[in-house]
Amino acid sequence: MYPSGTLRIDELTPEERTVYATLKPERLPEHIAIIMDGNGRWAGHRSLKRFLGHQQGAKSVQLVTETASRIGLPWLTLYAFSLENNLRRPRPEVNFLMRLLRSYLESNLQRMMDNNVRIRYIGRIHELPSEVQDKMSWAEEATARNTGTTLTLALNYGGRSEMVDAFRALSAELKQKNLSPDHITEEDIHRHLYTAHMPDPDLLIRTSGEMRISNYLLWQIAYTEIFVTERLWPDFRGIHLLEAIADFQRRERRYGGLGEASGAVDEEADRLKIVAR
């Protein structure tokens, strides 16, 4: 359950409140990550340019973030721009996404403040254009003291390059401390990831129906529940976030163990032992 001071359920829409009422407060996820996919297809279905799909996608980012903040979700991490997008998309589209990010941050800052949202970033940020980095730092600093949802935008992000960066930092640390690689633990790797300050995602949502991870949070999603929806990102709203949480709550998380059914399995094992004796 989230700290009650962070809840603003009265600000949910009536439809959202109906879904929220079905949720178990003691089993709310702490961290939701989203692969926002389908902007281009959304535009294509309407014979619009891809840019307009991204623009509509930015609206979904804001609306979903606000619903997350109203239910007190501590961590929301959105895949906004991958390293592969940066390398493989046509330059005009990349430039448009960079301009969109700047204008998004500028025009939504007040709403972030009103919703007590803190903005942070993960990825190879230093490779983004300097005017984009400036706007990003401005929004991060302005929201740094907010205590509600932390919205993390993954920008120029790739899961494998995150691991490369982590291993480089870790090997430099080992060298400096004169330690052998035999000492490396999972915790050491975690400490050097971009996400060292946050818990691993409980739930990963992917829109537009593709069954792929697309190099997102590869280390962190080891035990994350995955929810794929056919809905395209520009059509995704707060109510769909709540529906995904409802689906998540129907799952049994086992972390490699036997879960709630283990009692029955143990009994069966005992019975078989008795028969074998």
Ligand code: FPP
């Ligand atoms: C996938 O759609 C989405 C992206 C490449 C980037 C996500 C960007 C946004 C949601 C908008 C801007 C975000 C912020 C934070 C301002 P796609 O183009 O791959 O869609 P397609 O698979 O249908 O072509």
